[in-house]
Amino acid sequence: AQSVSQHNHHVILSEAASLELGCNYSYGGTVNLFWYVQYPGQHLQLLLKYFSGDPLVKGIKGFEAEFIKSKFSFNLRKPSVQWSDTAEYFCAVLDTGRRALTFGSGTRLQVQP
Amino acid sequence: DTAVSQTPKYLVTQMGNDKSIKCEQNLGHDTMYWYKQDSKKFLKIMFSYNNKELIINETVPNRFSPKSPDKAHLNLHINSLELGDSAVYLCASSPRAGTLSFSGNTIYFGEGSWLTVV
Secondary structure: OOEEEOOOOEEEEEOOOOEEEOOEEEOOOOOOEEEEEEOOOOOEEEEEEEOOOOOEEEOHHHOEEEEEHHHOEEEEEEOOOOHHHOEEEEEEEEEOOOOEEEEOOOEEEEEEO | OOOEEEEOOEEEEOOOOOEEEEEEEOOOOOEEEEEEEOOOOOEEEEEEEEOOEEEEEOOOOOOEEEEEEEOOEEEEEEOOOOHHHOEEEEEEEEOOOOOOOOOOOOOEEOOOEEEEEO
16 A cells, blocks of 8 residues: 655744755555645645656745655755745655545644744 | 635534535546545545546545535535544545646645534
8 A cells, every 4th residue: 555654744944944854655556746735724735746757856936856766755855945935745646546645644844034 | 716616614513413515626627536634634535536436435434425416516415423523624626537647637626624523
């Protein structure tokens, strides 16, 4: 069965600090990976996704993620965070058999001005 | 202009009541989903429908019954509500299931329906 682990449950950073959120997955099929963000009181929004090709994926708002197959990882990065990046971040893997996303437990990012 | 819209956004109700949450998408997608987000923000799929046909039916109590009158709508009816049903219920849609692995296709989520059972 597929699973996604996000080991950082709560991250607190100061503005301009660099960000890296960990995501490890377990899935036996073709890997399709996603990062979603949920700002307070808002809906889940797609940050970026990986299907194939270049393992370094760039998304919206300056985020990027790197797919490392040998490590079963898809970590999210941003060189310099802003206060507006305060949100919950979810990593997910597409279960192509069940045709649905399996999410990690989420990481709450708090950026202090 | 909202792509995936849910009603109501907030719902407070007593134990034992029956309630429904409605979802509509105007994206022309064939597949719709219900996810549950608990108090710890954990997201878990409950149901998915592809063009009105039930595809995924997770191990949720049979008090929960989805209904899809057409491919643009997926409603969730909950009977005999319990305290543990308090959560955020997220509706989502995507292009035809099976095409999700193609670049450009993704799952779009609604804003969620916050259900509180007292």
